[in-house]
Amino acid sequence: GAGVSQSPSNKVTEKGKDVELRCDPISGHTALYWYRQSLGQGLEFLIYFQGNSAPDKSGLPSDRFSAERTGGSVSTLTIQRTQQEDSAVYLCASTKSTQETQYFGPGTRLLVL
């Protein structure tokens, strides 16, 4: 596709359930980034992948959050035992290299009831 795609667009879940968010980067982009945008806050960096590896996971807010990337393309962000404070928009971005402009997807809006 022409841009970064994310699914689902919206997700409503109950507290304590696990959720999986998917990101499909721009074709040929080897670097992939996850950010979180909470109401009234700036975008918060979560994790980045270079190929299939994630050199730095320190941005993940708790051990309930994990992410993987397989085949150097699609990435999945998993939140286990969701809490209400996890409600936010989760954004994915990709680049050809870490020194280039990051292009964002439309985001997944997560609401934890």
Place this chain on the structure above:
Amino acid sequence: EDQVTQSPEALRLQEGESSSLNCSYTVSGLRGLFWYRQDPGKGPEFLFTLYSAGEEKEKERLKATLTKKESFLHITAPKPEDSATYLCAVQGSGAGSYQLTFGKGTKLSVIP
């Protein structure tokens, strides 16, 4: 730690009334300063990258400028379709240089 502060938080303009948005930053070795536009319910849309003090870039009614401490996004004769939240972000050369540090944004409303 890199920091970005945007002002004002919100700005209402009449159509055709020019103004500027401010982005103040502190960063260890600037690799790039980025401006994005974000419409409600959508992801950030890239506008400009500035790399060094004195650099300017223009696109339609928008012009971005950069100094060593801040960047301005000038909007000339805005139209209602320019209404959006404008985000500023920096990329430093220190630890974690792959990530962008964002400000909270300026919500611009252009009234017909």
